[in-house]
Every structure is written in C-alpha cells, then in structure tokens.
Amino acid sequence: MIWLVFALLTVVTLAVLLVPLLRSRPVLVGRAEYDLTVYRDQLAEIDRELERGTLQPDQAEAARTEIQRRILAAGEKREKDGPAASRPVLLAAAIALLVPLVTAGLYLKLGTPSLPDRPFASRAGQMQQMQDQAEMIRSMVASLTARLEKNPSDGKGWNMLGRSLKVMGQTEKSAEAYRKAVALLPGDVQVRLEFASVLLDEVPQGMPLPAELVGLMRQVAAIDPRNVDALYFLGIAAAQAGDVAKAKDLWGKAAALLPDGSEDKADILKQIETLK
Numbered sequence: 001m002i003w004l005v006f007a008l009l010t011v012v013t014l015a016v017l018l019v020p021l022l023r024s025r026p027v028l029v030g031r032a033e034y035d036l037t038v039y040r041d042q043l044a045e046i047d048r049e050l051e052r053g054t055l056q057p058d059q060a061e062a063a064r065t066e067i068q069r070r071i072l073a074a075g076e077k078r079e080k081d082g083p084a085a086s087r088p089v090l091l092a093a094a095i096a097l098l099v100p101l102v103t104a105g106l107y108l109k110l111g112t113p114s115l116p117d118r119p120f121a122s123r124a125g126q127m128q129q130m131q132d133q134a135e136m137i138r139s140m141v142a143s144l145t146a147r148l149e150k151n152p153s154d155g156k157g158w159n160m161l162g163r164s165l166k167v168m169g170q171t172e173k174s175a176e177a178y179r180k181a182v183a184l185l186p187g188d189v190q191v192r193l194e195f196a197s198v199l200l201d202e203v204p205q206g207m208p209l210p211a212e213l214v215g216l217m218r219q220v221a222a223i224d225p226r227n228v229d230a231l232y233f234l235g236i237a238a239a240q241a242g243d244v245a246k247a248k249d250l251w252g253k254a255a256a257l258l259p260d261g262s263e264d265k266a267d268i269l270k271q272i273e274t275l276k
Contacts, residue, residue, distance in 0.1 A: 041160045045140050141165065155184030159191045166198055174198050182216070189223050192216045196233070208240045209233065228254045232268065244275050 141164050148157050158181035165174035178195035185191050199213040214237045220230040235250035251272050258265035 041163060042137075042140060045144060045160070137164070137168065141168065152180070153184060155181050155188075155191075158184065159188075159194070162191075162198070163194065171198060171202060182219075187223055189220050189227065192220050192223075193229060196220075196229075209237050226257055228257050228264075231257075239275060248272055248275055 141161065144157065144161050144164070148154060148161060151157070158177050162174045162177035162181055165171075165177060175195070175198050178191065178198060181191050182188075182195055193216075196213050196216045199210055199216075203209060203213070214234070217230045217233045217237070220227050221234060224230070231250045231254035235247045235254065238244075238250060239247035251268050255265050255268045255272070258268070
C-alpha cells in the first residue's frame with residue numbers, strides 16, 4: 001500500500017514539473033547570461049568601493065575571488081546549456097527519469113534509522129561563509145542605493161540595482177529600480193527585456209500579460225523591430241485581446257527570424273496553427 005502512495009506522489013510531482021516545462025515560452029534573458037552580467041556588475045562595484053575606501057584591500061580581494069569563482073561556474077553552465085533556446089522535451093525526459101530514481105534513493109537513505117547524521121560542526125564553517133557572502137551582497141546593494149540617492153540620474157546604476165535586487169529575491173524593489181532605469185535609458189533594449197523578465201516571473205501561467213510588460217515590449221519593438229522576444233509577447237497580447245490576425249502576423253515575423261529546425265520556431269508555428 002505504501003508503495004502505491006509513493007507512486008501517486010511521484011506522478012503528481014512529475015505533472016507539476018513537466019506541464020509548465022512542456023508549455024515553456026521563449027526565455028527573455030538566459031539565466032547563465034543574466035548571472036554573468038550581475039557578477040560583472042558586482043566586480044565593478046567592488047572596485048568603486050575600494051576607491052572610496054569603504055572596503056579594505058583584503059576584503060575586496062576576498063570578494064573578487066568569490067565572484068570570479070561564480071563567474072567561472074556560470075560560464076561553464078552557459079557552455080553546457082548552449083544557445084538561449086531551450087530543449088524542453090529532452091529536459092522533461094531527464095526529469096521523468098531522475099525524479100523516481102532520486103525519490104527512491106532518498107527513501108532508502110532517509111528511511112534507514114541507522115544512517116548517521118552529518119555533524120553540525122562540519123557544516124558550521126560553510127554556513128558562516130554563506131552568511132558572510134550574503135552580508136557582503138547586502139552591503140554592496142546598500143552602498144549602491146545610497147549612491148543613487150545622491151545621483152538619481154544614473155540610469156546604469158538603477159539597472160545594476162534592479163539586477164542585484166532580483167537576485168536577492170526583492171521583486172518589487174527590483175521592478176521599481178528598473179522603472180527608473182528605463183526612464184533614464186530611452187534606447188536601451190536590454191534593460192527593457194530584463195525588466196520585462198522581472199514582471200513576467202510574477203504572471204501565473206495562462207493569465208493575461210500586464211499592461212506594463214506589453215508596453216515594454218512595444219518600446220523594444222520600436223527600437224528593434226526584429227527583436228523576437230518583443231514580437232512573440234506582443235503576439236500573445238494580441239491573441240489575449242482577441243486580435244487573431246495581428247497575433248498571427250507578429251508570430252509569423254518572429255518565426256521567420258528563428259533558425260529552421262529550432263524548437264522555439266516549431267513551438268511558435270504550432271501556436272499559430274491553434275489560432276482560429
């Protein structure tokens with residue numbers, strides 16, 4: 001009986017993981033690329049803090065070493081992931097295979113009373129290091145915020161703050177910083193895509209796109225009419241508004257810009273076929 005329960009729980013878990021994945025939409029900003037941008041910004045901020053004297057040389061060196069380690073890890077991840085276009089079917093198959101195996105393995109391990117626990121003392125150093133790193137990032141964000149209060153016209157500074165706050169999980173503050181960056185950087189496509197990514201993360205699957213996100217995509221399309229992300233999401237907005245002809249036109253343009261054989265192109269063409 002217990003194995004039947006485990007099987008049902010595994011099926012439910014797979015459904016939760018795979019359904020959104022197989023319905024995935026093009027990614028605005030690749031995660032590895034996004035992380036690399038944030039880390040480079042953090043390195044630049046360390047140099048500024050060192051020049052202002054708010055960081056000691058040994059603190060700056062330690063911070064650089066940690067961030068450079070993260071840059072190397074993000075670079076390796078980007079090479080493994082390949083192009084921005086994802087392969088959801090392969091990833092779904094891997095998840096479908098691994099989840100049951102991992103679940104069974106965890107049960108066999110955690111279900112054994114004689115399994116020795118990892119002593120707390122052996123984790124204390126690692127936990128302290130993580131806390132120190134988090135405190136360093138919070139300090140850098142606080143310093144950047146204070147600098148922007150004195151110089152609120154620094155669009156790139158607001159953009160950097162928006163990225164850092166997103167990484168910290170402070171979505172509302174990140175969005176507010178991006179709003180200021182967008183206003184100060186009228187021709188910058190990247191900052192608009194990053195801001196749209198923040199807004200998109202808050203949209204439940206299948207719900208209408210918020211007006212602010214659609215407005216950002218219109219700005220991107222005005223700056224770069226061949227931007228695939230803008231064409232795709234403007235097509236979604238048109239379809240949600242009931243304008244099928246416009247949605248087909250926008251998605252057709254987006255598909256024409258994607259390489260033949262890519263999964264993103266195939267996905268868009270399928271969506272065009274579903275429009276009536």
